[in-house]
Amino acid sequence: MEELKALAIKKLEERGVTINDIALIVKDIQSIYRNISIDECIDTVLYVISKRETIYTILTGISLDEAAEKGLLDEKVNNLIKNDKGLFGLDEILALSIVNMNGSIALTNFGYLDKIKPGIIGKIDNEGKKKIRCHTFLDDIVSAIAASAASRIAHNVEEN
């Protein structure tokens, strides 16, 4: 899995998303509740990404975005994914495989981030809307990772 984890992080970066970008969102949504260092956020993001479910979702979701970008899929499906209509919905479903593993706080944070699209989430969503690239699955995956990391921090803090 170590090799696949490195590949997942490499693919995220190729698509324009760094661990630091995600950590900044985690720090931002946690800052209302507590003081937390960017390093702790980075460590938690890396922990969430080390899980098999997260790695598989990153690799599969980005593959779908790239395949649609290159027009490799059947025309109608290719358009479905490229257009990223609000009603498509499979991008959110795929991201649930990450969110579900991290408790109910992850679920509400995911819905929140998916709607307000802060930081890098808004940036890639915007690139997608402008048809610069296809990020239909990526923005939900990044929201899910950030929401899950925030949930883990909340759990750890409130437990101790």
Add this chain to the structure above:
Amino acid sequence: MEELKALAIKKLEERGVTINDIALIVKDIQSIYRNISIDECIDTVLYVISKRETIYTILTGISLDEAAEKGLLDEKVNNLIKNDKGLFGLDEILALSIVNMNGSIALTNFGYLDKIKPGIIGKIDNEGKKKIRCHTFLDDIVSAIAASAASRIAHNVEEN
């Protein structure tokens, strides 16, 4: 089911939540995307509440809130529910039975509403936090109904 639906609406009102309160939240989150009348919001909220899953969740969730309020449950469980800690999580899970039936837009709206707590959601959450009443399950149920109604409106509009 008609009888149980009427009971569910009656229980919501007994706990301080009217159909109109929920419809106002639906109108509010939809107003960014489209003009919509409060009557259409009310009709959609009533449609969501007419579903068996919604009725059962309203009746069961409010029963848990009331039982905890009256101290009818085992002390430790009673405290768990009354304290409504962010980590409890079963209130969000129970609300998923409503959200799941209404598509992925309902899911993201649910997380969003559960976090920003507009209108009546904030009011009952506040009553709960002040220990005036126990609304541990109710606020998530109301968020789920509003999120589901908003999702249905989005689907209907974008389909036509």
Add this chain to the structure above:
Amino acid sequence: MEELKALAIKKLEERGVTINDIALIVKDIQSIYRNISIDECIDTVLYVISKRETIYTILTGISLDEAAEKGLLDEKVNNLIKNDKGLFGLDEILALSIVNMNGSIALTNFGYLDKIKPGIIGKIDNEGKKKIRCHTFLDDIVSAIAASAASRIAHNVEEN
């Protein structure tokens, strides 16, 4: 959506799954509880497939299977999907977009069918395991459609 529904049914048939194959599974799991005609099962399967979430999931899941079959995805992702390991898990998650819309009986039926793999589900799973074709997503999608149709029949019967 009518056009996309026709395409979804066409793609299912191209991959070796007919509406009748799915209806036979529905009839089989319902036969323990009630007498039901194959025509009613076919109608219910067609109803489940008429839902947007089902259509999108069929088209996207089969596209992933076909892309992996043709080796169009990054090598590592392509292998992940082609090997269909029990731990992959995204095939079940994608199928949840169908199951979630159809109530809790759909959920338990889905888990059951995914494990015992009756009829056409076992046939395509076997073709996949023998590397004749890649059906990693298809078998879960067919299980989800059959489970959802069975759930709808149970609801309708027990309501009346």
Add this chain to the structure above:
Amino acid sequence: MEELKALAIKKLEERGVTINDIALIVKDIQSIYRNISIDECIDTVLYVISKRETIYTILTGISLDEAAEKGLLDEKVNNLIKNDKGLFGLDEILALSIVNMNGSIALTNFGYLDKIKPGIIGKIDNEGKKKIRCHTFLDDIVSAIAASAASRIAHNVEEN
């Protein structure tokens, strides 16, 4: 949490379910795939029960069963829970809070166990159907714990 974990195990035993009963189901569904000792099954069941989500679900679900048994809830809700109709559905939803934390194999195992009801699951389901006690939530909770433990074992084995 240690104290709450001990209480959850005590409540399970009061309702007629021992850790060993659950471990036997885990051993049974895993025996198709691998040789595994009952001790390893017991350890994994205890690990699953040590999670906050599991503890809260056990305590809340059993409280609902007991409250319905004693007739403490509103008459209509009390009957809903006591009758445990297949369409009620909230018992499965509540159990998802355990299943979701343990990956997709837990989900399919849960649906399978909830349907075939082996060992202690069938015993308590039967007690419930005979109105000896109310186990509406308990049988799904036990299925969820066994399914989650089996999923964890499958993950650990296949990873190494």
